[in-house]
Amino acid sequence: MSAKISVAVTVNGTPHTADVEPRLLLADFLRENLDLTGTHVGCEHGICGACTILMNGDSVRSCLTFAVQADGAEIETVESLGDIDNLSQLQEAFREHHALQCGFCTPGMLMTVTDMLRKYPLATDDDIRDGLSGNLCRCTGYQNIVRAVRSAANKRDGK
């Protein structure tokens, strides 16, 4: 343990300041300090991708990031996407294509896909699979996730 450090982050558009231990993981900061439990922790070593969030527009593992590293950053979590009564287009695509079963990997999947949809053409389904390869899902076999992302990409492209 060591002296606490002040961090200022904007999460889903809301500014927060807090004094935290330097070792506090960003995932724990979001879940414990801010009660944003939509971000899940699956492995704490950067493999499963369940904790994926967007930091300054890039997808990052919140389990491999200290809260203090997010000082001054803009963070987006699953809670920013859509409301339970008003799902976003991507969330609707996941629902329509049965792209989730237990739902534990889903928030990380959604944030990775949000990043992919913003940045990449995703011309082929292989491109989608490559983009998803850092997020493990144990339930779906990925097939319906690929379909949902294809559908969301097509909507993005006006197809």
Next chain:
Amino acid sequence: MTPPDDISLTRPQFIGARVVRREDPRLLTGAGNYVADIKRHGMVHIAFRRSDHAHALIKNIDTSAARAVPGVVAIYTGADIARLANPYQATSRMKNYQATYIPPIATEKVRYVGEAVVAVVAESRYVAEDALAHIVIDYEPLAVLVDPEESLKPGAPKLHDDLASNILAEREFSRGEVEDAFANAAETAGGRFHFTRTTPVTIEARASVAEYDRGARALTLHCTTQIPGIVRDKLSEVFDLPGPRIRVIAPDVGGGFGGKTSLYSEEIVVCAVARDLCKPVKWVSDRMEDLMTTGNAFDEIVDAEIAVAEDGTILGVKADVIGDIGAYSIYPWTAVIEPVQVVSFLPGPYRIENYSARVRAVATNKTLTGAYRGVGRPISVFVMDRLLDMVARKIGMDPAEIRRRNLVNDDEFPYKAASGLVWDKSAFQACLREAADGIGYEELRREQTAARADGRWVGIGVASYAELTGVGSRIAVAPGMPINTGTETCTIAIDSTGSVTASFGIASQGQGMETTLAQVVAEELGVKVDDVDIVLGDTSAVSHGTGTYASRGAVFGGGAGILAAKAVRDKIVRVAGHLLEAADEDIETGNGNVWVKGTDKSMSVRDLARALYSDMGRVPKEMRDEIDNLEATKVYDPFFGTTTSACHMCLIEIDPETYKVFIRRYIVVEDCGRVINPLIADGQAHGGVAQGIGVALMEEVIHDANGQVLTASLVDYVVPSAVEVPSMDVVHVDAELPNTIGGFRGLGEGGTIGAPACIANAISDALSPFGIEIMEIPATPERIFRLVEAAKG
């Protein structure tokens, strides 16, 4: 009153419909409620110091420095927990079975790497983990047993001093004259098969939160379990508390696959500590703990042989199975569940009159094995379907043809398999036929010939299997087990607001049962799907229920739901008959309304509930006394269970430079009875096959000679990602429905049962020019490389 348009509704209205899931909106928005999300005022956190020895005596534990860490609340050793919790073990009436006690925290001796030795309770998980480093434990190492063939030898060091040997169970099966069959065979094939150890890897690791209400003397445990009822019943004995004062809740659970079907030591510890400290206590497994302690899967060596006649008819099969079950006999399933199931299911869907098999379940210094998707059957299918391909190759017969000749035909059901299991009826032949048609088998064979001419390593795999699902009270899920896995309960209640709640003893870990069970209940009751609230995974909801495992959710939940819905509907009809002044047989229900057939007389179920419960005078006292309420509880026992079957086919190619296997095509054709929701049914097949691909090609728990787990991270234990799992076709055959209520069969495990055999056959087919047979999986690039190098000489 306006005439209801419901009169024209056609049935089935909801069963079989592609209903999107009601679970999804909360899970897609981060609004789910998983155990790790639970917070309570004053909650403390547990971290475990775990054994780094596979087999050792605990000579001394010094926790003084750890206690001095600021924020540490308490520290418990095995002896402390033994004072707070009664010992327990997985008993069985099976002869030649030896039960082991499973200490929640090790006392005196550790038996596998990762076994809990000390629990630190602190104000935060961070502090609890800090304190672990300050605990000093003196061990006296003992001889480590990692090889089950060494462990079963007479005179081997014993893991459990009170037992006669390390062989925890032994069983033999025999039918017909096996030796004669082999003596008269035109051809035989066989060898030693090895199906390595895997682990479930749910993306949500296990977790528990326990609370003790000092005033009510009541315990509540939220945990990531598939079996809340079994956990509750055992906690009642362990803590001498009556059932109503223990409530076990499985909220949103992030995958199970069998890994969460056992009672875990940590669940006992959090409860003991919560009761001792009168504080809410939380434990969340990290991934390393999960990989070291969650019930492992499979791990069998099988020596097996097949004998066939000239025309490919199977004359006999022999098998000798050694199951490495780890350090303890897991609760409640016992050490026998996995290895005994291998020999029970080995004859598969084939006509085999002469069969002999022996199985031994052997303790070693490894993590316990338990149930994992498929339980035993992935291995039995791997062995049986590999044997068929091996012998077919010798007699020059096509793999699909040898299956067609040996699969039990439609007119032979019910068929008693050689191990004693009875296949009620199932579309064995149709699945094979439709899989071949669906994948274009003949055309693939032509493509393969052309590819081979170009020097490519291309192979086609076929595997057929049958499984018993929805197993009723006639057979225990594990032989001789003292708990009842053969029934499930559903209570349906329409309350005074007219709202419908259906409560079940089963639990959901992603199977979408809030949706499918609502479809079933709505169908039978005559209400809308959205009008039915579903309660799952809460022991306070029904008097008895065990949970979700063994592909039983649809059969048991659906069946009990239909029975209870029919009973409530009968009550609705009685009340409606009075209120609408019609004979009961003229009343119809649908979409939340009741009406008199062929008339415009109707009312809503909501209004009917108000009439019965609140508007005194509308329903006469005599009828109210008779009806009581709009509630019913029903228990469903399918007695035998029913046979799900499938055929998998695939096309693979091996990269001759990297030896990596690429799956180009995959088809599953299954007979799972009546499909409740095709969206969900297909998803179960996709996920099952994906796990089967992991088992076939990637996943392996590896221990070194000292029993250290070399695969304690997801870098070392590799599960399939989106680039390793292909898109696949899933077909549900149109076949005669089983006699279960609703006509449902289980389908949760099937994908994982068929895929390892199918892929292993395809790899063997691709490498047949080298004379290579895949006898051990996962078929990693390294293993394939070594086989090819050895074959090249």
